[in-house]
Every structure is written in C-alpha cells, then in structure tokens.
Amino acid sequence: MAAPFTLRKIGVPPNSANLTEARRRVFDFFRAACRSIPTIMDIYNLQDVVAPSQLRFAISSQIRNNAHVTDPKVIDLLLFKGMEELTDIVDHAKQRHHIIGQYVVGEGLVQNTGSKDQGKSDFLKNFYTSNYF
Amino acid sequence: MGVGILASRAIRPASRLLRSQPSNLFLRTIVSKPELQSPEAAAVSQPEPPKNQILPPRNPVGGARVHFTNAEDAIEVFVDGYAVKVPKGFTVLQACEVAGVDIPRFCYHSRLSIAGNCRMCLVEVEKSPKPVASCAMPALPGMKIKTDTPIAKKAREGVMEFLLMNHPLDCPICDQGGECDLQDQSMAFGSDRGRFTEMKRSVVDKNLGPLVKTVMTRCIQCTRCVRFASEVAGVQDLGMLGRGSGEEIGTYVEKLMTSELSGNVIDICPVGALTSKPFAFKARNWELKGTETIDVSDAVGSNIRVDSRGPEVMRIIPRLNEDINEEWISDKTRFSYDGLKRQRLSDPMIRDSDGRFKVVSWRDALAVVGDIIHQVKSDEIVGIAGQLSDAESMMVLKDFVNRMGSDNVWCEGTAVGVDADLRYSYLMNSSISGLENADVFLLVGTQPRVEAAMVNARICKTVRASNAKVAYIGPPADFNYDCKHLGTGPDTLKEIAEGRHPFCSALKNAKNPAIIVGAGLFNRTDKDAILAAVESIAQANNVVRPDWNGLNYLLLYAAQAAALDLGLIQQSAKALESARFVYLMGADDVDVDKIPKDAFVVYQGHHGDKAVYRANVILPASAFTEKEGTYENTEGFTQQTVPAVPTVGDARDDWKIVRALSEVSGVNLPYNSIEGVRSRIKSVAPNLVHTDEREPAAFGPSLKPECKETMSTTPFKPVVENFYMTNAITRASKIMAQCSAVLLKK
Numbered sequence: 010m011a012a013p014f015t016l017r018k019i020g021v022p023p024n025s026a027n028l029t030e031a032r033r034r035v036f037d038f039f040r041a042a043c044r045s046i047p048t049i050m051d052i053y054n055l056q057d058v059v060a061p062s063q064l065r066f067a068i069s070s071q072i073r074n075n076a077h078v079t080d081p082k083v084i085d086l087l088l089f090k091g092m093e094e095l096t097d098i099v100d101h102a103k104q105r106h107h108i109i110g111q112y113v114v115g116e117g118l119v120q121n122t123g124s125k126d127q128g129k130s131d132f133l134k135n136f137y138t139s140n141y142f
Numbered sequence: 143m144g145v146g147i148l149a150s151r152a153i154r155p156a157s158r159l160l161r162s163q164p165s166n167l168f169l170r171t172i173v174s175k176p177e178l179q180s181p182e183a184a185a186v187s188q189p190e191p192p193k194n195q196i197l198p199p200r201n202p203v204g205g206a207r208v209h210f211t212n213a214e215d216a217i218e219v220f221v222d223g224y225a226v227k228v229p230k231g232f233t234v235l236q237a238c239e240v241a242g243v244d245i246p247r248f249c250y251h252s253r254l255s256i257a258g259n260c261r262m263c264l265v266e267v268e269k270s271p272k273p274v275a276s277c278a279m280p281a282l283p284g285m286k287i288k289t290d291t292p293i294a295k296k297a298r299e300g301v302m303e304f305l306l307m308n309h310p311l312d313c314p315i316c317d318q319g320g321e322c323d324l325q326d327q328s329m330a331f332g333s334d335r336g337r338f339t340e341m342k343r344s345v346v347d348k349n350l351g352p353l354v355k356t357v358m359t360r361c362i363q364c365t366r367c368v369r370f371a372s373e374v375a376g377v378q379d380l381g382m383l384g385r386g387s388g389e390e391i392g393t394y395v396e397k398l399m400t401s402e403l404s405g406n407v408i409d410i411c412p413v414g415a416l417t418s419k420p421f422a423f424k425a426r427n428w429e430l431k432g433t434e435t436i437d438v439s440d441a442v443g444s445n446i447r448v449d450s451r452g453p454e455v456m457r458i459i460p461r462l463n464e465d466i467n468e469e470w471i472s473d474k475t476r477f478s479y480d481g482l483k484r485q486r487l488s489d490p491m492i493r494d495s496d497g498r499f500k501v502v503s504w505r506d507a508l509a510v511v512g513d514i515i516h517q518v519k520s521d522e523i524v525g526i527a528g529q530l531s532d533a534e535s536m537m538v539l540k541d542f543v544n545r546m547g548s549d550n551v552w553c554e555g556t557a558v559g560v561d562a563d564l565r566y567s568y569l570m571n572s573s574i575s576g577l578e579n580a581d582v583f584l585l586v587g588t589q590p591r592v593e594a595a596m597v598n599a600r601i602c603k604t605v606r607a608s609n610a611k612v613a614y615i616g617p618p619a620d621f622n623y624d625c626k627h628l629g630t631g632p633d634t635l636k637e638i639a640e641g642r643h644p645f646c647s648a649l650k651n652a653k654n655p656a657i658i659v660g661a662g663l664f665n666r667t668d669k670d671a672i673l674a675a676v677e678s679i680a681q682a683n684n685v686v687r688p689d690w691n692g693l694n695y696l697l698l699y700a701a702q703a704a705a706l707d708l709g710l711i712q713q714s715a716k717a718l719e720s721a722r723f724v725y726l727m728g729a730d731d732v733d734v735d736k737i738p739k740d741a742f743v744v745y746q747g748h749h750g751d752k753a754v755y756r757a758n759v760i761l762p763a764s765a766f767t768e769k770e771g772t773y774e775n776t777e778g779f780t781q782q783t784v785p786a787v788p789t790v791g792d793a794r795d796d797w798k799i800v801r802a803l804s805e806v807s808g809v810n811l812p813y814n815s816i817e818g819v820r821s822r823i824k825s826v827a828p829n830l831v832h833t834d835e836r837e838p839a840a841f842g843p844s845l846k847p848e849c850k851e852t853m854s855t856t857p858f859k860p861v862v863e864n865f866y867m868t869n870a871i872t873r874a875s876k877i878m879a880q881c882s883a884v885l886l887k888k
Contacts, residue, residue: 130805130814132805132814133805136504137504140764140789140794140798
C-alpha cells in the first residue's frame, strides 16, 4: 500500500493505476485536509467566523463538484492542485480574506443551492451574469 | 579633395586613366544608355507588344457597374491594349476605371465637377502631342489610351515633385498620416528623390469653426473643398484667393462654415489641410478598428463606419451607399460620438426614500419592478419607446405590455390618431434616391435641412442637376438652394388644394412632382384635415402613379418607421395622464410634467438625460454603437447596426432587459434569443427582417376614408429647434454643445 503523501512532502506523487487507487487517494486527501482544519482556524483566526463543520462542508462540496470524473490521471491532477492549495493555506501563504471569500459558505462557494436561482431559466441566469450570451 | 577628384577623373576622357590601371579598380565608370536619358527615347526603344494577344478579362475599379443610358451610344476605346465599351459622355479617366486601371488623381472626385488643376491624372493618348488630363478629356471612339508608358510615369513623377515642393514636412504631426492620398501616391507614383533646396512657402491658417481644423500650409490647392461647398452643400463659403504660388483657400471674410455638411470636407481633402478638429491628435488610422454600421441620429439611416480603439469610439466616417447618403454624412452624425462617453448609465439604480438614487444589482432592480407592475391595473400601464430604439426592443416591449393587459405602448413622435394601417402614409414613397427624378418639390411643414440633412442634400443635387423648382410652406427658413416661400400655414395649403394658388400651375405641368410632408405635422390636432388636403393635391396633380409615387412623408426619428410598422401607436390621449406605471425605453422627449405624481416610472436607457430625473428605477441599456439592432429609415429601407464597442458597465441590451423583466413578472414570452425575437418580428412586419432591402408601400391613398374635419389656422411650427441637439447622445456631447453655441444662425 503506497503511503499517503503528507503535507510536507510535495514530491511528484506516483500516478494512480486505476480508479480505485485514485478514489483512495481522494479520501486520503480529504482526511488530511480535515485534520488540518484546526491549524487553519488558528492561523487565520476564524473561530468566530466559521465552524469547522462548515469548512469540512466546503472542502467536501468542492470534491463533490468533480465527482463525475472517471479518468485516474485527471483525478491525480485535481488532487495535485488541491494539495497545492491546501499547502498554501497551511503555510500561511494566503490571507484571511482569501479564506473567507473562497471557502466560507454564504459568500464564496455556494450558488448552486441558493433560493434565488432555483426556478430561473438559463436566459435569466445568463442575463444576470453578463450582456454577452 | 579626395573622392571628388577621383570622381572627376573618372568622367574625364580616357587617356589618363588608361595609364594607371591597378589603382583604378575601385573607380566605377558611369555608364548610360539612350533609353535612360529621356522618356521619348525610352518610348522609342520599347519592344512592340505582340499583336492579337489574348488579354485577361478586367473588372472595373472597385467593382463599379457601368450604366448605359442609351445602348446604341456606347463607344469603344482601348486602354492599355484592352478594348472597353463606355457610354458616350465618359471621360478618359472613367473609361480607364471601367477597364480596371486606377489613375492617380488629387482634384478629381466622382461626385464633384471637373477641375483639372492637379495634373496628376495625365495619361498618354496616341496621336496626342502631350499627355492629356484624363479627368477632363472626353473619351472619343477608337482612342488608344496608355497609362503605364514612360511618358505617363514621368509626368506623374513630375507632378508629384511639384506638389511636394511646397508641402511641409508634417507627416509625423499630421492627422492624415496613414490615410493620406499624397503619401500613398508619392510612394506609388513619385520619384525617390527631390531637387528642391529653397525655402518652402507657408500659409496662415483659417478658422472654419469648431469642427474643421485647417492647416492651410498643407493645402495642395486641389479645390475639392470649394467645389463641394458650392455644389453639394449649396453654400458658397469657400473660395480660392490669389494666383500662382500665393493661392490660398479660405472664406475671405472671417466666416465659419455653418453648413450641416461641413464635416464632409474633411473626407474630401486629399491631404491634411482640412482635418477633424475633435479627432485631432487622438489616434492614427491603423490603430482603429472599423465597424460598418448605421447612424441613428435622424431617420435617414446613413451608412457609417465607426472607428474604435478598444472600448472607445474615436471617430465616425461615412460609408458609400448610393441610395441613401452617397458618400456624405451630416455633422451631427459625424461628431456626436463623444456624447457616448458622457452621462452614461452603467448600473441599475433605485430611488431611495430620500430621493437619491442608489446602485442595486440587476436581481433587485428587476424584482422591484416586477413587484410593482402587478400592483397596478392593466390599463394603467404605459410603455413609451424612444427615438433611438431598435425594432427588436420595441417588439419585446409591445409584447410584454400587451401581455400585461395594456394597449398603451407607443413610440415618441407618434401622437394620438396616427394610424399605421397603410404604410404609404408614413414613408418616403419615392425613396431618397428617387427624389433625383423629381422636377417640382413642395415641402409642407418640414425643414429637411435640419430634420434629415441627407434628404436635403439629395434635393440640392436634384435642383442643381436638373433645375428643379422647390417651394415650401412653413416657417421661413434658410435653404441652401433656391426655393420659394409660399406661406406659413394651412391656409396656403388649402389654396393649393383648391387650385387658387399660382403654384398649382407649376405642379400641374411637372412631369414628376414630389410632395414632402414633415412628420411634425402628425402632432397637430387638425392632422387629418391637413393630410387629406395634401392627398387631394396629390390626386389633382397626378403625383401618385404606377411609375412614380411622389407623395413622401419625412419622419424625424430613427425608431419611428419601425415603430409604426410594428404597431406601436398611441390609442388614447389620456393614457399618460391616467398612468400608474410608466416604462420609458429611452424616451426623453416625453413631457415629464404630464406623468402623474404618484406614477411609478422606470427609465431604461443609456444616457442620463431629461426623463431620468423623474424615474424611480433606472435600468441601464446599450447605445446604438454597442448593440445589434434593426432600424428602418424613412423610406422603408431596413438596416442593422453592428456592435463596435462593448457595453458600458453593467448595461444590457434593451430587448434582453424587457425579456428578463417579463420573466421576473411571470409573463412568459415565447422567445429568449435574438433569433426568436426576429422570428416574432417576421410574423408582425416581415420587411423588418429583410435587411438591406427596401419594402415600398403596397397600397396608395385610394383606400383612405374621407375626412370631415377642418383645418385650424395656426401656422406650421419648426420641429427641430437646435439642429445639433436632438437626442440623448447629442445633448450629452461636448462637440455638439460647441457647435450649437457657435455655429447656429441666430
């Protein structure tokens, strides 16, 4: 069993041979991310802003966005990017407003289950985004 | 010393050189052939082209078509060995154009009279002792014209050299650089070096107004501007003063060019002597992206090319359209583009309880409007389309308002009682180019000079070409052609209709009489009576016939013809006074005081003009340079604008806003793309879908019912007070403000 890559080791991770192994890697990544949530909340002082469960939800929803992907190489690449992002956050390379804007529910991620856009047609959604569609 | 002595040694007779051989290896003897000494000798030694050569077929320059008025009168001439048939009155230059040979010229312009003073068009004609000015020489049958012989080339080089002698070295600072005829022709036809070592002359600059920048030192005295001003614009402002090298183009007295076509002189000038003052030093022509679109400042629909650099419109240039505007555009069209950058609405806004506007998002703005529209009764909803609205947005507005249960949707400029059943009653039935065939004009309540400058230019052309007679009924005004002022009001019209006026005889004897009625008359209460009188005049003088329909109505706004075709007419006079929800789609000329104080007004437009101050909600829309819209001009010719620059801020296209609003209000319109809107338009007014085609009116005046009303005696009033400020864009433009301050005749 290949060792799950830790936060400190950013070497070139080996390619997954098949979907099962990629899937295992995804869960390993999710576990690593959730385990680093207390560190993140401590670094960026998010104690009053957000609950750890919300951050876990944010991470899991981002992973779920790509749940339809079946190619192990694509999954590897997405994991690499996710790992990169996680390392940046834990290394304090980002700032508080980045975390709040990108991951805190209500501002950043969640548009998909919003009440306003549920029954709207494509025309209206495109209209609200821009003039050119 | 040095090289000079060596060179002089080389030219001297051979004896001394022959002795000292080795050191002369770097000397180059000058060799010459008789062909290089003079053009005549070169012509002699040219090899004869083989006879009966099969030459490739040639197309006329610019894809032009040749019109033979009389098929038997065609002459055959030979251009560079190629035989070409031309009509009888053609000049040598026109014959060469038909043959596909573009002859360089400076003073010749196809729409102006022939001057023949630049001498750049010289070509060699067999059996002629010297090269002939092809622009002035009529083509005679059997003429053999040669355009690429050494004589012709030498002539062009010579002319070029003379022109450049007194021309200042202004290319880096001249606005015409990159599109300058002098630059292009000197590269193509000029010699590579000049021999002028004296001082160049300079000329003092003339002040022609805030639109035309003059640097008269650059003038090459081609007199194109003089001929344009006197022939096409009809004003005798410019002239040539002095003689010889002291010639200057100017106005002699300190006069500004007040003509509404004065901007065309900028296009006509082949050098940078007359350039656009607002465009001075702003951009070079190779940085600009040209977009071919349509102008909407009046109902003519002149074809323009919008030159833009990035998101900004830098200038507007006319495009050739023989039927509508030929090659000219009015000053308002040309110079109002800087109004597109000022006073623009870029975000949706809602008026707060303290009376100030607050920026909101599209969701909130549309939600608010959608709420309020359901709280009013159906017939209290009023929609008014503006003068710059395109057909698509008017269609969607009408559909939306109708589906909300109201019939009160109309376009600005159409008063109560204007019915759009018969198209002949609001179109220019003889078409703008058809006006050239008229020989008597009767202008009723219209001043074409300020209402539609291109129609006026066409009338001026007709008057000049065939001495047509023009008479007008209306307030006394300046015309740039001879016309008689018959009267100021409906009384004169009644006299003509009853046959008592002396002008009736002129109308009766005319072969193709044309009556032009201004759309300003549609706003009068006695409109029916006046139009009935006009139609009786038309009937009495055989104005409407199968081969010629001279009964014309000159509309004022770009959106009017399309609005009337789509059925946006005002049904009841009290609609605005009893409205509780008013939707103004770019409508600025609405009398804001008529709107009740408790009505909810939504303004959708691109400029913060007059009506915005009354609005409760502002929805920003795109201007004509930013959207693809269909416009119909006053003769029924449908054209489309093309987006040249992106929309400002958070603005959207007009029809998209109304469609989104309808969805938010719960009304389901059956289309959600522009093709859908166009297919809806096709079912209402199919001529609006056939772009670049003119749809003439199907029926004539015979179908109209009798009119029982009487005419009032109030004289006709002018519709356009200030030519330079007629719509939201021109009112926001700084150049137009300068023009109206300086150029209007007081």
